[in-house]
Amino acid sequence: MKAGRTWAWLTFAAGTAYFFIPLIATLEFSMRMRRGIYSFDAYQVVLGDVRFQQTFGYSVLVSIFTILLGVLIVVPAAYWIRLKMPYLRPVVEFITLLPLIIPAIVIVFGYIRMYGSNSPLPFLATARGTDLLLIIGYATLALPYMYRAVDTGLRTIDVRTLTEAAQILGAGWATIIARIILPNVLIAVLSGAFLTFAIVIGEFTMASLLNRPAFGPYLQNIGANRAYEPAALAVIAFAITWGCMSVIQVLSRFAPKSANQPN
Amino acid sequence: MADAFLNIQSVKKDYGATTVVQDFNLGVEAGEFVSFLGPSGCGKTTVLRIVAGFETPSAGAIMVGGRDVTNLKPNQRNIGMVFQAYALFPNLTVAQNIGFGLKVAGVPKAEANARVAEMLDIIRLPEFGGRYPYQLSGGQQQRVALARALAPKPKLLLLDEPLSALDAKVRVSLREEIRSIQKKLGITTVFVTHDQEEALSISDRIVVMYGGKAEQIGTPFEIYNRPATRFVANFVGTLNVLEGTVTDAAAGKVRVGESEIVLKQPLSDAKAGATLSLALRPEAISLGRRPGHDSSLSGLISDVSFLGSVIRIRVDLGKNAISLDTFNSPATPPPTVGDKAVVNFAASDLLVLAV
Numbered sequence: 123m124k125a126g127r128t129w130a131w132l133t134f135a136a137g138t139a140y141f142f143i144p145l146i147a148t149l150e151f152s153m154r155m156r157r158g159i160y161s162f163d164a165y166q167v168v169l170g171d172v173r174f175q176q177t178f179g180y181s182v183l184v185s186i187f188t189i190l191l192g193v194l195i196v197v198p199a200a201y202w203i204r205l206k207m208p209y210l211r212p213v214v215e216f217i218t219l220l221p222l223i224i225p226a227i228v229i230v231f232g233y234i235r236m237y238g239s240n241s242p243l244p245f246l247a248t249a250r251g252t253d254l255l256l257i258i259g260y261a262t263l264a265l266p267y268m269y270r271a272v273d274t275g276l277r278t279i280d281v282r283t284l285t286e287a288a289q290i291l292g293a294g295w296a297t298i299i300a301r302i303i304l305p306n307v308l309i310a311v312l313s314g315a316f317l318t319f320a321i322v323i324g325e326f327t328m329a330s331l332l333n334r335p336a337f338g339p340y341l342q343n344i345g346a347n348r349a350y351e352p353a354a355l356a357v358i359a360f361a362i363t364w365g366c367m368s369v370i371q372v373l374s375r376f377a378p379k380s381a382n383q384p385n
Numbered sequence: 386m387a388d389a390f391l392n393i394q395s396v397k398k399d400y401g402a403t404t405v406v407q408d409f410n411l412g413v414e415a416g417e418f419v420s421f422l423g424p425s426g427c428g429k430t431t432v433l434r435i436v437a438g439f440e441t442p443s444a445g446a447i448m449v450g451g452r453d454v455t456n457l458k459p460n461q462r463n464i465g466m467v468f469q470a471y472a473l474f475p476n477l478t479v480a481q482n483i484g485f486g487l488k489v490a491g492v493p494k495a496e497a498n499a500r501v502a503e504m505l506d507i508i509r510l511p512e513f514g515g516r517y518p519y520q521l522s523g524g525q526q527q528r529v530a531l532a533r534a535l536a537p538k539p540k541l542l543l544l545d546e547p548l549s550a551l552d553a554k555v556r557v558s559l560r561e562e563i564r565s566i567q568k569k570l571g572i573t574t575v576f577v578t579h580d581q582e583e584a585l586s587i588s589d590r591i592v593v594m595y596g597g598k599a600e601q602i603g604t605p606f607e608i609y610n611r612p613a614t615r616f617v618a619n620f621v622g623t624l625n626v627l628e629g630t631v632t633d634a635a636a637g638k639v640r641v642g643e644s645e646i647v648l649k650q651p652l653s654d655a656k657a658g659a660t661l662s663l664a665l666r667p668e669a670i671s672l673g674r675r676p677g678h679d680s681s682l683s684g685l686i687s688d689v690s691f692l693g694s695v696i697r698i699r700v701d702l703g704k705n706a707i708s709l710d711t712f713n714s715p716a717t718p719p720p721t722v723g724d725k726a727v728v729n730f731a732a733s734d735l736l737v738l739a740v
Contacts, residue, residue: 280470286439287472287530289459291486291537305476 145360152353164354173340178323181337184253185322188260189315192268195261197311200272201303204281218269221262226327229259234331252332259328264321268314275310276303309374316366324359390415390573391436391541396445398431398597405431406597409445413575418567420576420584423594424620429577432594433543436575438462450540462541465534465572469546471526473518479529480505480514486537504532507566524555531563535570542567544576548583560587581621585609593617615738618664625670625707626738627663631655639663642703646680649733662738669734670709672698672720678729682707686724700726 155163168174203210221229233255237245245251261268281303288298304311329336341359345352389412398406406428413419421429434440436447438459446455454462465486473482480501487497505511508528518526527547534542544563548556564587567574578584584591585605593600593608593616601613612618619626629639629646634655637648641663655661671678687706688699695710696719707728713719720726 279475280472283468283470283472284474286437286459287466287468287474287533288485289439290437290462290464290466291533292460292463292489293485294460297489302474302476306474 145357148353148356152350152357155350164350165358168344168351168354168358177335177337177340180335181323181329184257184260184334184336185319187257188264188322189318191257191261192264192314192318193311196265196268196272196314197304197307198299200269200276201281201299204273204276205285214269218265221264222266226259226263226325227331229262230328230331233259246332252334256328256332256334256336259332260318260322260325263325263328264314264318267317267321271310271314271317272307275307275313278310279303279306309370312373313370316370319366320363323362389413390417390450391575392446392448393432393436394446394448396432396435396442396447398428398435398440399443404597406435406442409597409599411592411599411602413573415573416571418564418574418576418587418589420578420588420591421594422578422581422584422591422621423600424579427594428597429579429592429594430545431597433545433575433577436541437464437466437543463537463539464541464543465537465539466543466545467527467530467534467547469549471518471523471530471550473526473530473533475518477517478514479510479516479518479521482518482529483514483533483536485533490537492537500536504536507535507569508532508562522555523551524559527551527559528562531566535566535572540573542572542574544574546577546579548578548580556583563587585621593620595620612664612736612738615662615664618736618738623667623708625665625667625709627665627702627705627707629661629663631657631659631661633657634659641682642684642705644680644682646682646732646735648735648737652737664736664738665707665730665734667697667708667710670707670728670730672709672711672726672728674729677731680732680735681727681729683725683727686720686722686726689719689722691719698726700728702728 150160152164153160153162155161155167199214203214234246237243237251237255239247245255284302284306285298288302293301323337324341325336326338326342330339330342341352341355344355391411391413393409393411396406396409397404409428409432411419421432423429431440435442438454438457438461442455446453448454449462449464474485477485483504484497484501487500492500501514502511505514508531510525510528510532513521513525513529518529521529527550530547547563548560551559560583563576576584576588585608588605590602590604591608592602595616601608601617603611603613608617608621612621615626618624627641629641631652632638632640632645634652634657637651639646639648639652639661646663652661682700682702684700684702684707686698687701688697690697690699691713694713696713697708697710698720700707700709709728
């Protein structure tokens with residue numbers, strides 16, 4: 123028993139070291155910009171850079187629209203499949219996995235070919251159109267995560283009975299989804315939303331090939347030309363990701379509890 | 386039946402090649418409490434779901450208050466329904482749950498709040514409006530579900546095994562409460578259950594269902610005392626079935642074991658020598674002579690079960706066996722296994738079962 127616990131702790135320590143030593147090393151390196159002493163100069167340079175603010179702001183905005191588009195597509199689709207077409211679930215699961223199999227570069231070249239300025243749908247003819255195409259592309263890339271998060275959320279509630287209970291009380295589909303289904307899977311939707319946010323913030327291929335001023339290409343540019351700033355950016359990116367995860371944890375406390383299975 | 390408030394006309398439901406409801410007809414009068422009673426898979430919930438609009442019948446029609454609602458969506462029917470699994474909305478408080486239908490219908494807030502308060506009083510949970518469903522017991526949740534169904538003043542109330550998930554004591558009190566609220570509001574109600582005691586105790590009429598068909602429709606008294614088919618007789622209450630041979634059809638004489646029983650009516654459909662099933666409720670049988678008990682059968686006591694206030698005695702009659710209940714009396718010791726016994730009953734209590 124005691125030997126088992128020792129091994130468990132040793133494994134835990136090894137895992138912690140595996141994850142944290144590179145992070146601590148990056149943090150330590152990012153603070154060595156000023157010779158001889160630790161400082162936050164690299165962070166000041168990064169945060170003070172106008173391009174950082176512009177690209178980060180652009181990516182945040184794009185991620186918000188991507189999340190909205192993903193929620194609008196995925197929540198009704200996953201709900202409808204669970205309610206009316208459960209036999210389609212394996213097919214839909216396969217389709218939602220395709221963005222993990224097909225490289226982003228293939229998708230974006232497909233977009234460029236399909237939606238060029240001479241095509242019937244010339245998204246790429248204007249900057250706003252390209253932004254829209256980028257949002258659609260990001261929603262596709264985030265589909266595996268968003269769909270699974272929402273589907274898992276739907277699994278925790280009795281979708282059919284709640285729907286029927288709302289229907290018999292006079293509610294239509296929009297009311298049922300907005301007032302009953304969505305609030306009960308909100309935490310799952312938020313999980314999907316933050317995963318989408320994390321993908322959009324760091325994405326390089328699509329933004330670069332569509333020539334949009336996103337954070338991913340900026341990260342790549344800094345990484346190729348500077349020494350300490352990329353390390354500072356990596357730490358900032360970790361802080362943003364952990365911040366998102368903390369928000370999910372905090373929000374999950376306010377999740378509606380199941381009537382039959384109290385949390 | 387044509388003037389009934391709820392009219393279920395020749396309803397049929399197929400799932401592919403399987404027919405789950407066939408030629409189902411029923412008229413429910415306004416204010417009546419009708420129960421669908423039957424084993425799992427008999428089609429009772431399917432008929433209820435067809436009335437609610439969750440299933441579309443393969444044939445037939447549903448009329449509510451003289452209006453054909455067969456092709457209306459559930460949210461257009463103005464019907465209230467209580468589900469077995471409560472189905473309260475977990476994200477809404479008790480008051481919000483009860484007020485949901487009113488809000489959807491666009492009832493002004495003040496009026497809706499007053500109606501919610503009234504419903505909370507009716508279900509005797511006036512101080513629970515601010516709680517969430519997970520903070521309530523099963524019985525309380527089902528009372529809230531009932532209030533939620535009744536709040537928009539539906540024309541018809543459907544109860545789909547609302548007591549199945551509750552423990553025995555709560556079931557009894559809640560079924561009495563449901564009946565009392567139903568009588569008070571005078572709402573036409575259809576109740577689905579597989580529990581015969583529930584159906585017998587609260588219904589105006591019972592529809593006993595089997596194999597997608599209505600086997601018998603009648604008052605609890607009729608269903609229990611005059612079952613129309615062997616299935617109804619076996620399903621409702623405990624029943625002793627005796628196999629006999631017709632000796633004189635015109636005189637209603639049947640031989641059971643070594644004894645001959647004379648029925649109160651002639652056996653017009655049977656011939657001499659034919660085998661016949663006769664049914665007898667345990668409470669219609671006594672060990673000693675009783676006024677009116679004009680028939681008897683002899684046998685040996687094969688089992689005695691002490692059940693507290695009641696003693697259940699099993700008497701072996703050769704090919705047949707019979708169970709009867711006697712009240713426990715501290716002064717009289719129960720009979721012992723192997724004793725000779727003569728069971729007495731009134732021939733008029735015998736039910737001739739249709740095969």
